[in-house]
Amino acid sequence: MFFSPFAIIYFFIFLFILFFLFALVQIGFITVAFAKIGLTPGQAFGFLLVSLIGSHVNIPIKHLPGERMHEPDTVRFFGVTYNIPGRRTSGSTIAINLGGAVVPVFLSAYLLIKQHLFLEPVLGILVITIISYWLAKPVPKVGIALPLFIPPLFSALIAVMLSSGTHAPVVAYISGVIGTLIGADILHLKDVRDLDAPVVSIGGAGTFDGIFLTGIIAVLLA
Numbered sequence: 001m002f003f004s005p006f007a008i009i010y011f012f013i014f015l016f017i018l019f020f021l022f023a024l025v026q027i028g029f030i031t032v033a034f035a036k037i038g039l040t041p042g043q044a045f046g047f048l049l050v051s052l053i054g055s056h057v058n059i060p061i062k063h064l065p066g067e068r069m070h071e072p073d074t075v076r077f078f079g080v081t082y083n084i085p086g087r088r089t090s091g092s093t094i095a096i097n098l099g100g101a102v103v104p105v106f107l108s109a110y111l112l113i114k115q116h117l118f119l120e121p122v123l124g125i126l127v128i129t130i131i132s133y134w135l136a137k138p139v140p141k142v143g144i145a146l147p148l149f150i151p152p153l154f155s156a157l158i159a160v161m162l163s164s165g166t167h168a169p170v171v172a173y174i175s176g177v178i179g180t181l182i183g184a185d186i187l188h189l190k191d192v193r194d195l196d197a198p199v200v201s202i203g204g205a206g207t208f209d210g211i212f213l214t215g216i217i218a219v220l221l222a
Contacts, residue, residue, distance in 0.1 A: 101203025128179025
């Protein structure tokens with residue numbers, strides 16, 4: 001399924017920010033942060049670009065039958081306007097977002113193997129899972145919403161407490177991404193039937209989703 005999770009203005013705003021970040025990467029301000037988790041400036045920009053494009057791609061994994069027909073709509077939450085796609089069939093579809101979930105998870109797995117880490121990320125994931133589950137709230141027609149800056153703040157704090165300075169950014173990223181994915185999205189799938197949403201996407205707001213931004217912000221903070 002291909003649809004923009006946000007009003008088009010947010011896409012262009014983030015596109016502008018992305019190229020601004022690319023300029024910062026090239027002059028060195030963010031290079032250090034991404035270098036700490038093993039990415040070159042080119043890889044960092046590629047990761048951001050793929051995540052932005054992938055935020056429009058949702059891979060269906062399960063359909064839940066229902067009785068209502070869903071018309072296209074918009075819902076405003078946390079100051080952001082979400083596009084709600086219409087469906088000609090009743091019920092809800094559970095999907096996984098390419099840019100907001102699949103890409104960050106693959107990067108987490110890559111970093112976990114490359115850095116030969118285990119205990120610190122597992123402990124961090126456990127703590128962030130609990131925090132994310134507690135803070136995440138079902139929002140009718142949208143999905144599961146999570147306050148943006150709380151998970152990355154805790155991810156960075158926990159990473160610094162658990163690991164050495166060189167590994168803290170990696171632990172922060174992995175803990176933030178996987179912990180938020182499990183706690184906010186996966187453990188709240190039981191609430192899907194009550195959302196009255198045509199599509200409930202894991203990592204569903206794509207580039208703007210808590211999973212994606214948690215990882216990036218946590219790295220910068222750590």
